[in-house]
Amino acid sequence: MSSSFYESDDAVAQYLLFHYGTPEQICPLLPEARAACGFPARCVSESIKHLDLRQRNRALDLGCAVGRGSFELARYFDDVLGLDFSARFVDEAERMRRDRGATVRVPREGASFDEMKLALPEDVRGENIRFTRGDACDLSADLGTFDLVVMANLIDRLPDPAKCLARLPGLVHPGGWLVITSPYTWLEEYTPRDKWLEQGAGTLAGLRKHLAPGFTGHKVFDLPFLIREHRRKFQWSIAEVSLWQRR
Ligand SMILES: C[S@@+](CC[C@H](N)C(=O)[O-])C[C@H]1O[C@@H](n2cnc3c(N)ncnc32)[C@H](O)[C@@H]1O
Numbered sequence: 001m002s003s004s005f006y007e008s009d010d011a012v013a014q015y016l017l018f019h020y021g022t023p024e025q026i027c028p029l030l031p032e033a034r035a036a037c038g039f040p041a042r043c044v045s046e047s048i049k050h051l052d053l054r055q056r057n058r059a060l061d062l063g064c065a066v067g068r069g070s071f072e073l074a075r076y077f078d079d080v081l082g083l084d085f086s087a088r089f090v091d092e093a094e095r096m097r098r099d100r101g102a103t104v105r106v107p108r109e110g111a112s113f114d115e116m117k118l119a120l121p122e123d124v125r126g127e128n129i130r131f132t133r134g135d136a137c138d139l140s141a142d143l144g145t146f147d148l149v150v151m152a153n154l155i156d157r158l159p160d161p162a163k164c165l166a167r168l169p170g171l172v173h174p175g176g177w178l179v180i181t182s183p184y185t186w187l188e189e190y191t192p193r194d195k196w197l198e199q200g201a202g203t204l205a206g207l208r209k210h211l212a213p214g215f216t217g218h219k220v221f222d223l224p225f226l227i228r229e230h231r232r233k234f235q236w237s238i239a240e241v242s243l244w245q246r247r
Contacts, residue, residue, distance in 0.1 A: 006065075006084075006085070006086035006088070007087065008088075011086075011088070011089075012092055012104075013104045013106050014106065014227060014229075015065050015089065016066050016092060016096075016104045016118055017104055017106050017116065017118065017228055018039070018225075018227050018228070019065065019067065020066075020068060020096070020118040020120065021118055021228075022037075023038065025118070026228050027226065027228065027234070028231065029232065033226070033234075035224070036225050036226040036236060037226050039152075039226070039239075040068035040072060040152065041072050043072075043152050043179075043181055043223060044072035044073055044075075044150070045072065046221075046223060046241070047150070047179045047181075047241060047243060048076060048148075050218070050219050050243055051148070051177045051179075051218075053076075053147060053148065053177065054147075054175050055147045055176075056077050056147060057077065057078050057079060058077060058078070058079045058081070058144070058145070058146045058147055059073040059076070059080045059081070059146055059148040059150070060080075060081050060143070060146045060148070060149045060171065061080065061081070061082040061083070061152070062083055062149060062150065062154060062164075063083070063084055063085075063136060063151060063152065063157070064082030064083060064089070064090075064093060065084055065089045065093070066089050066093050067082050067089075067094075067096055067131060069082070069152055070082035070093065070129050071097075071120060071124045071125075071126065071129065072124065073148070073150065074125055074126065075123075075124060077128070077147065077148070079128055079130075080128060080129045080130070081129075081130050081132065081143070081146075082129060082130070082132070083131075083132050083134040083136070083139075084131075084133065085135055085136070086133075087133055090131050090132065090133045094131045096120060096126075097126040097129060097131065098126075100126070101117065101118060101119040101120065102117075103116065103117050104116055104118060106230075107229065107230040107231075108230060108231050109230055109231055109232065114231065136151075136154060136158060136164045137158055137159060137160045139164075139167055139171070143171060145170075145171060145172065145173040146171055146172055147172075147173070147176045147177070148172075148176060148178075148179065149168065149171055149172050149176075149178050150178075150179045150181075151179070151181070151182075152179075152181045152239075153181055153182055153225075154182070155180060155184075155203075155207075156182050156183070156184055156185050156187070156190065156191065157190045157191070158190070158191060159190065159191060159195070160191075160195055161195060161196075161210075162195065162197070165210040168211070168214065168215070169213065169214030169215070169246065172214075172215075172246040174246055174247065175245070175246060176245070176246045177243065177244065177245055178243070178244040178245075179242075179243055180207060180241070180242050181223060181240065181241045181242075182203065182239055182240060183237040183238060183239050183240070184198060184203040184240065185237070186198055186203075197210070203240075204220065204240065204242060207242060214246060215244035215246055215247065216245050216247055217242065217243075218243040218244060218245050219242075219243045220241065220243075221240075221241050222238050222240060222241070223238070223240075223241050224236065224237065225237055225238075225239060
């Protein structure tokens with residue numbers, strides 16, 4: 001798997017289901033395995049309840065993929081920007097904003113597929129969201145500042161995570177918040193080994209070191225998530241969620 005994975009048909013179908021599928025669509029066979037479904041929505045709701053948000057003007061969903069986290073942020077913020085490197089993902093996010101639904105074919109077993117109709121929840125809005133293509137390691141200077149930046153499961157997919165972290169103090173205005181989630185699945189196909197933030201002490205320590213000049217660590221907790229490969233096979237991962245306040 002490499003960054004071109006996120007431009008593939010397989011990734012588009014997998015991520016549309018991951019973001020917009022109901023627990024029954026994602027995991028039809030075993031109800032007790034469904035608690036880890038709905039990660040993009042839980043990521044926003046479980047994080048935001050711990051944040052003392054003084055303003056709710058602008059939020060940035062960095063590495064937004066097909067966009068569900070951005071729609072969830074739009075419940076709380078006047079203006080949301082979803083940014084991702086994958087042109088396919090940004091197109092799908094925008095299509096979801098326009099059509100409020102999509103049909104996907106996802107692997108069932110062998111050469112068989114399940115066709116599923118996915119829908120945005122009726123109570124989320126889209127008119128206050130903009131999706132755009134961009135590189136989290138080379139963000140344009142004119143993005144402005146945000147009350148909240150969310151980086152969900154992005155850090156271990158970047159070629160230069162430290163470069164992205166160094167840009168964050170300029171993106172979050174004083175008193176604003178940063179949410180980073182990741183299962184810390186470091187892979188050399190995405191990140192050269194000498195750029196991994198883990199470096200023996202653990203990724204959280206690496207994050208703390210790089211963020212210390214601009215942010216105060218607030219809270220850390222675990223959030224599991226389930227990505228379907230086929231009807232009987234899933235990636236079950238535990239993201240660590242860390243909340244940081246801009247000084
Ligand atoms: C593991 S997915 C997580 C997506 C989403 N935040 C979620 O929680 O489902 C990683 C995402 O990061 C995006 N990505 C990878 N490299 C990037 C970069 N340099 N800049 C912005 N996005 C990037 C990928 O296209 C993909 O959408």
